[in-house]
Amino acid sequence: MNIRSTAPTAAERLLSAFEGAMGIPLPVRVRCWDGSEAGPDADVTVVFRNRRAVRRVLWSPNELGLVRAYVSGDLEIEGDVFRLLALPGLVDRLETLGVRGSDRTAILKALATFVRLGGLGLRPKPPSVEVPRRRGAKHSKARDASSVSHHYDVGNDFYSLFLGPTMVYSCGYWDQRPGDRGAIGTLEEAQNDKLDLVCRKLGLQSGMRLLDVGCGWGSMAIHAAEKYDVSVVGITLSHEQAEWARARVSEEGLSDRIEIRVQDYRDIVDGPFDAISSIGMSEHVGDAALPEYAAHLETLLRPEGRLLNHAIASVQSRTGTEDAPGLIENYIFPDGEVLPLSRTLDAFERTGLEVRDVEALREHYALTLRAWVSRLRGTWDDAVRLAGAERARTWLLYLAASALGFEEKGRLTIHQVLAVRPSDTGSSGLPRTRALWLG
The missing domain is CATH 3.40.50.150 (Vaccinia Virus protein VP39)
Known part of the structure; x- marks a missing residue:
């Protein structure tokens, strides 16, 4: 007898981790590298094309990690990018994700989920268009x-x-x-x-x-x-x-x-x-x-x-x-x-x-x-x-x-x-x- 697994899919676990860490529901759809999807039908779908996208977030658990994932092509945005960026509180929460003491438990839980989804490994190289570390006096x-x-x-x-x-x-x-x-x-x-x-x-x-x-x-x-x-x-x-x-x-x-x-x-x-x-x-x-x-x-x-x-x-x-x-x-x-x-x-x-x-x-x-x-x-x-x-x-x-x-x-x-x-x-x-x- 075949018993269908009820374990959460990669997409469900990923979406749940982000919502827990950010403290807000995300009315977007998530698709993962294995084809699994989670979230409501929406005008925008966030696609994690590979596990490296998760690793980028784990190494930089704030706005920069997601930016690097998107710019590099490890993460894609299908549909209305304005709809995604306009989610209430999204930008402010991404800027401080990983450093807000009041959400430490949820953040640690999210990071553990990222690890289980394949986030462990060497830090991925930044995209080639990222500014290298600045040298010389600022505004010289x-x-x-x-x-x-x-x-x-x-x-x-x-x-x-x-x-x-x-x-x-x-x-x-x-x-x-x-x-x-x-x-x-x-x-x-x-x-x-x-x-x-x-x-x-x-x-x-x-x-x-x-x-x-x-x-x-x-x-x-x-x-x-x-x-x-x-x-x-x-x-x-x-x-x-x-x-x-x-x-x-x-x-x-x-x-x-x-x-x-x-x-x-x-x-x-x-x-x-x-x-x-x-x-x-x-x-x-x-x-x-x-x-x-x-x-x-x-x-x-x-x-x-x-x-x-x-x-x-x-x-x-x-x-x-x-x-x-x-x-x-x-x-x-x-x-x-x-x-x-x-x-x-x-x-x-x-x-x-x-x-x-x-x-x-x-x-x-x-x-x-x-x-x-x-x-x-x-x-x-x-x-x-x-x-x-x-x-x-x-x-x-x-x-x-x-x-x-x-x-x-x-x-x-x-x-x-x-x-x-x-x-x-x-x-x-x-x-x-x-x-x-x-x-």
């Missing part, structure tokens, strides 16, 4: 150049897949389109509207000289030169960005008005400039160096000159560290630091810059990131061909998680801060009302 010029290269020098064609023809790698400005009854337009329109918003806030006029710090692929420089007839110096630490930007400048016939340099902001000495834009760059500066950043840019501005700083901010005081366990520090922005808005305002004001306007664009970045995710998914085969499967998975996970980070309250936001360098007489040079200086 050499280390900053290396960090920027890691993130941006991964192939211009790869970035173009999800950024689109504008090649703007920062938050768009999703304004309502005239006559469209609430429609907010395309990604290209949102990025062009953002660039124009920056130009208007800076009060650009024909003949002015603009410094674009962290110029990326040259989009802001080209927009300002074409639409506002200014001359521009754009700087980046990415050689690939600079090569692409110079080619675009040449194609647009703007080489006489735009200079693209591979240069650290600390090495700029040819001021003064009438205006400075810094879009998505100061996150690389770091908390300790932020006062130096603000002070140096202040010296480069003429009296009554304007500075616009467009940067992600944390709602609470959180910064990246060398020991950060998760996705951002180890794969995306090594040494990046997302600071509260108050740190930026304090650094600016201590230099003598006068902050005149702050605008939050949190919802705009969520829309931008979802648009990037959609485009990356739609060009997935090309992304894998251009950047490799590991890097493509890294960027998909990063963009999707970031979108949710901006949609949730209390996590991430983004601000445009407009400051001026007052003249010796105290004049800001700004019109009295916001409507007037926006034009």
Whole structure:
């Protein structure tokens, strides 16, 4: 007589272990290397393709273990990645899994389950795209150049897949389109509207000289030169960005008005400039160096000159560290630091810059990131061909998680801060009302 075994399957044991350790039910389906499945029918299935995926979690029982498993391909996500990442409390629990004293018993039980499922063995090598241990002083010029290269020098064609023809790698400005009854337009329109918003806030006029710090692929420089007839110096630490930007400048016939340099902001000495834009760059500066950043840019501005700083901010005081366990520090922005808005305002004001306007664009970045995710998914085969499967998975996970980070309250936001360098007489040079200086 055949007696059917009632022992839990690998998938059932694995799902139960995660739910016990995290303290929350997981409304996802789990599939294991032996074909067993557990959990409810759901919009997303987490697939453990082999026992090495379990070993990665056992060696790094927090967010990093699962990130390594996914990036390496040992773990796959079938279905709606947003649905998985949006599970209430998931990110916070993954960040602290294995170190929360109040859950020690459940965590030890989960780890024992991982061992029984084949988690014992040598530590698996990290995926090839993981940042190696950092050397040199944090935020030194050499280390900053290396960090920027890691993130941006991964192939211009790869970035173009999800950024689109504008090649703007920062938050768009999703304004309502005239006559469209609430429609907010395309990604290209949102990025062009953002660039124009920056130009208007800076009060650009024909003949002015603009410094674009962290110029990326040259989009802001080209927009300002074409639409506002200014001359521009754009700087980046990415050689690939600079090569692409110079080619675009040449194609647009703007080489006489735009200079693209591979240069650290600390090495700029040819001021003064009438205006400075810094879009998505100061996150690389770091908390300790932020006062130096603000002070140096202040010296480069003429009296009554304007500075616009467009940067992600944390709602609470959180910064990246060398020991950060998760996705951002180890794969995306090594040494990046997302600071509260108050740190930026304090650094600016201590230099003598006068902050005149702050605008939050949190919802705009969520829309931008979802648009990037959609485009990356739609060009997935090309992304894998251009950047490799590991890097493509890294960027998909990063963009999707970031979108949710901006949609949730209390996590991430983004601000445009407009400051001026007052003249010796105290004049800001700004019109009295916001409507007037926006034009």
